[in-house]
């Protein structure tokens with residue numbers, strides 16, 4: 001069995017994992033260590049790139065050692081190292097890439113530079129062995145896209161957000177409600193107690209052709225509603241959260257239906273990926289839409305939806321098993337669209 005060490009430092013999670021090519025998806029992840037920097041960034045309402053990079057530098061060596069220890073392997077067992085080399089906050093990416101390259105060099109092992117979005121895109125193969133082709137709904141803090149995954153390294157973007165990503169809209173709306181960062185899980189929790197019909201928020205681009213998305217107007221509508229309220233009670237906040245989440249669900253499900261029709265292959269599998277995929281309410285809305293179209297819907301377990309290193313290791317494994325050799329000259333890239341993989 002082959003082993004790969006995955007490393008992820010592109011945002012505010014310092015993560016390392018050991019994965020194998022075990023045919024049983026449940027047996028593949030030997031360790032999956034994630035150190036979240038939420039506390040470091042709490043006072044700032046978002047991720048501060050410089051603080052993130054310094055925290056990665058401080059914690060990464062110990063996180064890697066823990067990943068190897070928990071997997072009960074030593075350095076010699078590794079067949080390769082795979083590290084996020086973009087897109088992301090460049091300081092953090094630099095820390096991960098420098099560490100991974102030096103570590104790989106000292107062990108005489110290959111080092112793969114991995115696109116973070118490809119990690120999210122292929123996670124359902126790691127967790128559920130989903131076969132190609134499939135339709136991917138990628139919704140994270142920085143990205144929101146419908147992608148037809150035709151094969152490995154054959155990605156066709158069907159639609160994308162023209163402004164904010166879904167996760168960004170969750171985070172910004174949460175900040176308006178004085179909820180801590182990251183806002184997605186906070187809004188989801190609060191929405192459970194609210195009325196999704198209390199506010200009639202806009203559903204941007206809903207009646208336009210194509211499956212592009214837009215969330216900036218929705219966020220502005222939340223801001224206006226919050227600013228108008230002199231007494232923002234818990235009930236008021238819960239109603240805002242529920243109405244906001246309902247608007248996001250309505251847009252995503254309508255656009256998913258359009259995305260299905262735009263695919264060049266008959267869609268039998270649809271998967272979600274990215275941090276927003278951790279949202280149970282959105283997940284069940286997307287699942288129902290898929291059921292209406294007789295499409296199997298797959299959502300990876302929560303721990304694999306948000307940023308992690310197992311998904312990065314897995315892309316390395318998809319490369320290794322295809323005999324793709326690692327290019328030692330790869331460089332960190334702050335921007336790197338999935339279609340350029």
Ligand code: KG4
Pocket residue numbers: 011139140141142143166167168170171182183184185188274275276277278279280305306307
């Ligand atoms: O993929 P991810 O971990 O990081 C990148 O952006 O690459 O996604 C983080 C985003 C944040 O915006 C966070 O608020 C959102 O995912 N998120 C959620 C939930 N959990 C995380 N959004 C909605 N509901 C959630 N339960």
Ligand code: ZN
Pocket residue numbers: 116120140141274275306307
């Ligand atoms: Zn991500």
